[in-house]
Amino acid sequence: MESQGDPRNDPIVIWLNGGPGCSSLMGLLEELGPFRPNPDGRTLFENVFSWNKVWNLGIFCIFWGISGKFFAANLMFLETPRGVGFSYQNMTENADTEWDDTKTAEETADAIEDFFNIYKNLRSHKNELYLTGESYAGIYIPMTTNVLIDRIQHKGLQLNFAGVAIGNGAFSIIQEIRANADFMYFHGFYGRDEWDQLQRCCPQIEPSDDLLPSVICAYEKYVSVNGSGLVNPLNSSDTQFRKCSDLVVNLSEWSVWNNVYNVYALYEECYERSIKSQSQQQRKRIRERMVPTAREQQLFEKLKKSPRRLQSAYRHVMRSSEYVFSTDQLGGFPCYMDAASEKYLAQAHVRSALHIPDYVQNWVACSPLVEAGYTQLYNDSLPVLQKIVDSGYKFRILIYNGDADAGCNIFEAEYTFDELAKRNDMQRGQRSPWYYRMEKNYASELAGYQQRFVHNKGQLVIDVLTVKGAGHLVPTYRPGPALQMITNFLRNAANYSQFQPFNLTRHELLPQFQPPYVNSTTPEPEPETTTPEEESTTTTPEPEPTTSIPEPEPSTTTPEPESTSITPEVITSIITIEPESTTTTPEPEPTTPEPESTTTTESGSESTPEESPATGPESTGTPTATTTKSSARMSLKYNSVTMAVVQLLGAVAVWTMLGMGSA
Structure with a gap:
């Protein structure tokens, strides 16, 4: 990179x-x-x-x-x-x-x-x-x-x-064995009784050895370590030695690596992960996290089959990421990242872009x-x-x-x-x-x-x-x-507190870097993703809208797209899929439909009343001129929104004329 x-x-x-x-x-x-x-x-x-x-x-x-x-x-x-x-x-x-x-x-x-x-x-x-x-x-x-x-x-x-x-x-x-028991005790993972027993097993550092502080216990004398890095208790005819060996292995190793929490992130929250203890054989492997439950995944797959509802699918999963299987500040990213990475790198076009031969194994984390x-x-x-x-x-x-x-x-x-x-x-x-x-x-x-x-x-x-x-x-x-x-x-700075002025504004991926979908059509962009530069490249002029709103600046009354307020910041740059730059026929503005004309719909797809008025109908294939019940419902819905906006503007005007709008 x-x-x-x-x-x-x-x-x-x-x-x-x-x-x-x-x-x-x-x-x-x-x-x-x-x-x-x-x-x-x-x-x-x-x-x-x-x-x-x-x-x-x-x-x-x-x-x-x-x-x-x-x-x-x-x-x-x-x-x-x-x-x-x-x-x-x-x-x-x-x-x-x-x-x-x-x-x-x-x-x-x-x-x-x-x-x-x-x-x-x-x-x-x-x-x-x-x-x-x-x-x-x-x-x-x-x-x-x-x-x-x-x-x-x-x-x-x-x-x-x-x-x-x-x-x-x-x-x-060696240092891990010395440190783990203390680390886990002072994070509350076992109690005072076990701690007191362990202290009676602490091998004293010889006074002549000034390489280590005396408060560090050389617990390694009780254990053996094999070529795989596994720690086992030493055998001895001394009963107290055997008790200490078992206690050291239990508190320094088994209590760390065989538990239901994520050993690599003590305070990570992934509530819907399977509850499975880690074996010692998995001690050096970054543990896999689960994606949302099967129910959540099935709903996501169902929603994203229709390009119109692709954004709703993302919003649903990301809301789940924040509020269902995690409450962390990262939008649940650590909970799904391993499975998502594996799935992403398994895609044929990704392997092709990376020049991975067909005979090379599928990617796995470890x-x-x-x-x-x-x-x-x-x-x-x-x-x-x-x-x-x-x-x-x-x-x-x-x-x-x-x-x-x-x-x-x-x-x-x-x-x-x-x-x-x-x-x-x-x-x-x-x-x-x-x-x-x-x-x-x-x-x-x-x-x-x-x-x-x-x-x-x-x-x-x-x-x-x-x-x-x-x-x-x-x-x-x-x-x-x-x-x-x-x-x-x-930079070889003298102090790590030195402020670094980075631009942290997230940008959208360019259309050519967004992977293709199973369906052959591409969703229309959200209104906010259309820039003046993009509009100037189209060869077909924008259709003149027919609207009943006598507002001189209609753009100021257009509701903000739902994605700007609902979608977590962590994915605001990717929930919208850009169209190919060669598109020459832009979609009419969603807030200004022509009630008398037919509503174009995507071939084979059905517009649903659950779609947000701010998003509007999207065309991703060859449009048809067939008036359907769903298009009539969409027209009726937009007419209702138009009337509501007109009534709201009228109320504001009356309020202002009566002098009641001043603070």
Whole structure:
């Protein structure tokens, strides 16, 4: 995805989803990409918080004296390891069906190097490269970083590799075991009795070990971790040891991963999701969310069969999204996004546009095959991170965590990088709040906390942030703060509270980018979508309306289209499907029908009295001149509306003449 600013000079941000075995197209469609799917799984709407967003230029640049370098970013979503998403391998050349951290890092570095060999124009010093990702990318990215740095320093690779950003990273199962029990207790997920029992099991840190605060319990002594990252209690002849082993596994692992809530977003509300406990085998997989119930889906399918009622279908589903299966501030998007993304990417025209061969598997969020065949080599990323420090390579690292994620919680990241800083005697900054501001006239709100670690006189800079209220997918749950955060990181700003003036106005997709529908006809646009420029391109003049309203400015009395007030803002840009630009016969204005003439209807469709007067009848096929009962009803309905408006205007006029209209 090219930058919306200056693609030739803006930085390149490569995104990796985790798993291991999950597709980076999740990040594209559900987190930081320029488009997101609608509940129907067939259309898209604009994500105004996309990470390739450009600044609002002008007075800000003049006032701050900022050069035009970091106004946006080019985005690349890389499928890794091989076999996830739409990626595939030629089995005659490489029949390997096993994966591990080392193979993934080498293959990812190969793919990045090949990309820049093909697009040499992006290899300049102006295009800084950043690796970004989340979850198990906490292992992918440090491993790949070491491979790239080694090739740059010793093998002549020319790459302007500037830094990495990792969100809610799975950095260390060891730190996870130490942190989870505390995190869950202080979020109210188990009681004081269990907590007191656990404290009696706390292994004391040796006084000589100054790498960790003494309040952190080394619970890892009670458990074993296998190559799939699964935690199991250790056996022992000591009864108390066995009790502690079982308690640690129960409170640090099973209570987290085997529950009915969404481990990745503790406060997410998807009321109509099936109540199924997660197994440990699903612990690293982003859990699928359900779309609306079968009843809601059936009604949606029924409504959208008629192009006239397509907008009603969207409104119905989105009202359900807000008030039926979720009450979050995102219109229920997290509840339907996985299923909608999978359905969108299964469409034939989408696969064709992406050049996906027919023999390639259907897209799924996370590959069971890759997950089952993946061996985790590092239960703790500290040795990998230490190699980055030891390289002496000039580098910047951003670590950010949504504080409502129990899967990869804030303490896991904090403990990991606090220990790395102590081992290397890094300069520690004061932990302080950072603030988000959406618009220049808005007040700033607390967005989280930040702390900076500096090594070797600024050769290595590590920023550790929390994001207030965000779950595992920070760009999904807190899109505004996430955009401000990543922009300040790319700009190397001194503070993440620095306001970034983005234009957050949502735009409609152009007609050529809207996917075709099963029916061969295309709905007429809503009145508000017709611009003067579009009207000027038509070759047939607008029919002269016959109206009984003696109002000199009829446009001022036309009711606002229903979609502007009823449709949630999250989908206002996509509920109307634009016609082809070659249309030469415009539809008469819906508020000015000719009662004496016949009403044109779509072939084979029936206009219903439930349609809004503001929307009016829409023609999507070849019109007929047959007067039907439904057209008579429509004429009668519009005549009734006309008379009501006339009566209202008359009442206002009388009120004014009597001098009763003044306040």
